[in-house]
Amino acid sequence: MDIGHLAALTAPQVLLAQHNWKAVVGGQNTDKAHQALAFLPNELWIHAGDSITWTQKADDIHTVTFLTPKQIFPAFQVGCPGYNFPAATFDGSTCVTTPPLAPGQMFTVQFTKAGNYKVVCLVHNTMNGTIHVLNPSEVLPHNQDFYDLKAAEELHALLSDIESHMKMEAGPDHDGDDDTVRVIHGNKHVTAGVGEISATPGGLQTGSLVRFLKGTIHIEAGDTVEWSSHDPEEPHTVTFGTEPGDPFPPSANVTVDSDGARHAIITSPSDSVHSGFIEATLVDDPGLLPQNPLDFTRFRVIFHTARHLQLQMRPARQPRHGRHCGGNSLAPTPS
Ligand SMILES: [Cu+2]
Numbered sequence: 001m002d003i004g005h006l007a008a009l010t011a012p013q014v015l016l017a018q019h020n021w022k023a024v025v026g027g028q029n030t031d032k033a034h035q036a037l038a039f040l041p042n043e044l045w046i047h048a049g050d051s052i053t054w055t056q057k058a059d060d061i062h063t064v065t066f067l068t069p070k071q072i073f074p075a076f077q078v079g080c081p082g083y084n085f086p087a088a089t090f091d092g093s094t095c096v097t098t099p100p101l102a103p104g105q106m107f108t109v110q111f112t113k114a115g116n117y118k119v120v121c122l123v124h125n126t127m128n129g130t131i132h133v134l135n136p137s138e139v140l141p142h143n144q145d146f147y148d149l150k151a152a153e154e155l156h157a158l159l160s161d162i163e164s165h166m167k168m169e170a171g172p173d174h175d176g177d178d179d180t181v182r183v184i185h186g187n188k189h190v191t192a193g194v195g196e197i198s199a200t201p202g203g204l205q206t207g208s209l210v211r212f213l214k215g216t217i218h219i220e221a222g223d224t225v226e227w228s229s230h231d232p233e234e235p236h237t238v239t240f241g242t243e244p245g246d247p248f249p250p251s252a253n254v255t256v257d258s259d260g261a262r263h264a265i266i267t268s269p270s271d272s273v274h275s276g277f278i279e280a281t282l283v284d285d286p287g288l289l290p291q292n293p294l295d296f297t298r299f300r301v302i303f304h305t306a307r308h309l310q311l312q313m314r315p316a317r318q319p320r321h322g323r324h325c326g327g328n329s330l331a332p333t334p335s
Pocket residue numbers: 037038061062063121122123124127
């Protein structure tokens with residue numbers, strides 16, 4: 001055997017050394033109000049045989065999911081159906097998914113076959129990324145340090161976008177009036193959430209603010225307050241009194257106005273009222289499914305009392321994983 005043959009036989013073994021890459025799913029600022037719904041970084045190039053370990057770093061729930069090419073996007077409560085955790089192997093032919101992940105949980109996927117694969121979150125359909133699995137003979141464009149830096153940059157961009165949105169929604173606009181708390185014939189308006197979807201070449205990432213804008217609202221008896229969502233992805237709920245076991249539907253005392261907004265009347269501080277999901281209408285996908293109906297994006301409450309009321313807000317899609325959402329405090333106008 002000559003040297004050339006020897007090199008040909010030994011070189012692939014060196015190139016085949018398996019590597020474990022690190023990535024992140026989700027992110028948030030220190031008070032957890034700003035959420036990044038994202039795979040960070042949004043795109044990785046690895047070799048067949050390599051694995052990637054994602055660490056969940058947010059209080060909002062996420063899944064790390066690889067569907068098969070023709071698979072219909074399932075609900076996160078259903079999974080593939082079923083779940084893989086804490087590790088799985090993926091070659092494109094069989095779905096793998098985590099259950100909704102709690103902060104600190106990790107999931108490792110080994111990619112056994114070359115190909116370009118889409119990673120999705122079953123909780124947020126505006127959150128996805130790309131994994132390029134190359135043959136071991138090909139040179140990878142980036143190392144782990146690059147991906148760590150990229151993940152940090154993408155996280156910062158998402159969280160700071162939300163910061164500027166929040167300032168825009170919370171402050172007076174060019175007309176001098178205030179978009180967040182409008183006073184029109186006794187009506188007041190509060191933004192219940194803001195968000196923004198952005199794209200990288202790898203996929204979609206979303207930033208979301210899970211706080212009510214305006215902490216304290218002064219109202220008089222008879223005033224109507226309207227909460228509305230400016231969030232393209234995250235649903236929000238507005239709740240007075242007892243929190244319901246199921247956050248999806250509104251409480252029985254909620255009606256629907258002719259313009260499609262939900263509406264409730266509070267006559268006593270002991271009343272319980274729950275908006276149900278307030279969320280942007282889902283995007284439609286070309287194909288066989290019928291279009292999504294308009295969703296509920298506004299919730300109006302008439303207050304027949306000016307007593308102090310405490311409002312709670314919580315993440316609608318994670319009823320058992322309390323994310324820390326700020327509430328509005330409704331205070332009587334001093335006279
Ligand atoms: Cu998610």
